[in-house]
Amino acid sequence: MAQDVDTANLEARLTTLGSQVEHLAQILPRPGVSSEESTTEGWLDELNDFTAEMRQARTQSSSFSRREEEMTKREKILEQKKAEIMEREELLKQEVAEIEKIEELLERCIRTPLFTDSALTPETQAQQQQPSPHNG
Numbered sequence: 001m002a003q004d005v006d007t008a009n010l011e012a013r014l015t016t017l018g019s020q021v022e023h024l025a026q027i028l029p030r031p032g033v034s035s036e037e038s039t040t041e042g043w044l045d046e047l048n049d050f051t052a053e054m055r056q057a058r059t060q061s062s063s064f065s066r067r068e069e070e071m072t073k074r075e076k077i078l079e080q081k082k083a084e085i086m087e088r089e090e091l092l093k094q095e096v097a098e099i100e101k102i103e104e105l106l107e108r109c110i111r112t113p114l115f116t117d118s119a120l121t122p123e124t125q126a127q128q129q130q131p132s133p134h135n136g
Helices: 002-027 040-111 122-129
Strands: none
Touching: 002 040
């Protein structure tokens, strides 16, 4: 968009300069050139050279704009991938936290026996003390 405005401004300046050059060519002799050679054509040649330079600058500017657009697209893609990675990282952190909770619970379970001697009833104590018929 800024490119369009710049191009329009350049073209307007070019048109204005062309009008000014033609007017000056009619009333002023060119320095270092005899009055016969100081014609509108000489000034127009310079104007054409200037116009060619302006076109070249515009082409380079257009090429730069395309590269800038490509870089902007790449930047957006990279930002999107960064957001995805950060989202995955957050999910992984949540999963790690859940795993750590499970590990903590498992460690508690391992440290705490399921049955203690005080929890045994007299019948189960007697069963434990009697040899099993299969063992002997």
